[in-house]
Amino acid sequence: MNLLQTGFDGLLALGLIWLAWRALACPDLFRGIVLFIAFGLLMALAWVRLEAPDVALAEAAIGAGLTGALLLAALARLNRTAAAQTLPREAWRSGPALLLVLAGAGLGLAVLSLIPEPAGLQAQVAAELGRSGVSNPVTAVLLNFRGYDTLLELLVLLLALLAAWSLDADPPRREAPAGAVLDMLLRLLLPVLVLAAAYLLWAGAHAPGGAFQAGAVLGAAGVLALLAGWRLQPHLTGTPLRLAVTIGPGGFLLVAWAFAAGRPAAAGISAGTRRRSDPADRDPGHPVHRRHPGSAVPGLAARRR
Amino acid sequence: MTGPDYLSALLLLAGALFFLAGTLGLLRFPDVYTRLHALTKADNVGLGLIVLGLALQSGSWLVAGKLVLIWLLVLLAGASVAHLIARGARQRGIPEWRR
Incomplete structure (x- = not known):
């Protein structure tokens, strides 16, 4: 059994x-993207083998799914002639290659010099887990212990959205009709995706x-709808949409x-030191720690891992 | 091993066979349409057999139901995507393979 697992890990x-090598070296952009998506899926499998299912979920949803869809959408928007052209084969460049080899060797040395069982902050997290209101340590860290950090990232996403809107006021129309099958698939799939996102959050x-992970699934649903040419009704794109994206932050x-x-x-105590500084302040049930993952705009939370 | 174990081993092996055949077809068939044909067999029947074999081992209706749900989703997505790829190939004028 052990031999089987070692063999599987080695193959992986x-x-x-x-x-990774094929995705980078392949001159055809489309093929490179497909290889990248396959890389993301295998990477998710690798995280499962490393017993990090949270990261595996994020990798599958963001690394393979969402990023793959975005890359494909970007490829579709490239000039057709540019997309049809394959990249010229670049000559081997010794400078960057040497740099990469050095960086890789440094990383390898760093990994090898790690102590086998680092203590990290696991003990502290476990000790405080009861106060966090959740029983999953990863969620406890992300949404409770460093809740300000995570949730204020919504503001970063809002800024990114503002920038995207000011650069590209008019989203491109689809070029070809999506067809009945894709429309039907989306009609069936989008409610399931919304439900799956809600389940992941819960x-x-x-x-x-x-x-x-929930935000990534919602974001993927949005990308899918955009790719199929679905657009918000005009009466929803103005004030209602702006209200919806600002209501969370x-x-x-x-x-x-x-x-x-x-x-x-x-007040005035920064997020990093807050939990340690004031014992009276450590109320895990307080709305600040618990409410916002739901009411924030999860589709936006997906864009940043 | 008991009866259900033998049954799920049989189902898993049959599913793996379908995946093997589908992969062979994907690699060896001459054009995009025949390759899609081979691939959808692996996705639909192969995954169905594997899901059945795993559901027998799960020992809980909840897990079995989740596995079947995954299969249904893959059926839906696989069939639609196969159709979309074939449609795209036709629109680009890729001819069918003829002997």
Whole structure:
């Protein structure tokens, strides 16, 4: 049995390296993207073998699914002639190659010099897990112990959306009609994807899953709908859409502000030191720690891992 | 091993056979349409057999139901994507293989 597992892991590692090499070296852009998606799926499998199912879920949803779809969409938007052209084979460049080899060797040395069982912060997380309101340590760290950090990333996403909107006010129309089959598939699949995202978010409290994975699934659903040429109704794209994308960060800031105003001691203490600084302040049931993964805009949370 | 174990071993082996045949077809068949034909067999029947074999081993209706759901989703996506690829190939004027 052990031999089987070692063999499988070895094949997986070799397959990953081979796929990465092929994806980079392949002159055809489309083929490169397909290889990249296959690489993401094998990478998810590797994370499962490393017993990190949270990362595996994120890798499958973001690395393979969402990024793959975005790359394909970008390829479709490239000039058709440019997309049809294959990249010229670049000559071997010794400078960057040497740099890569050095960096790879450094990384390898760093990994080899790690102590086998690093203590990390696992003990602290386990000790405080009861206060966090969830039983999954990864979710506890992401949404509770460093909740400000995670949730304020929504503001970063909002800024990115603002930039995208100001650069590209008019999203491109689809070139060819999607066809009845794709429309039908989306009609069946989109509700399932929304449900799956809600399930991932809910399950994240006690099992692998959580807001990032749920957001990735929602984001993939959105990309799928865009690829099929679905667009929001014009009467929804104005104020309602803007309201929808600001309500999450806005609500979070409002709650945080009310929380800080209600407890002067907590105001002005940064997110990193907050939990340790004030014992009276460690209320895991407080809305600041618990509410926002749901009310924030999860589709946006997907864009950043 | 008991009866259900033998049955699920049989189902898993049959499923693996379908995947092997589908992969061979994907690699060896002459054009995109015949390759799609081979691939959908592996996805639909092969995965169905493997899901049945695993569901027998799961020992819980909940897990078995989840496995069957995964199979149904793959059926839906696989059939639609095969259709889309074939349609795209026809629109680009890729001819069918003739002996």
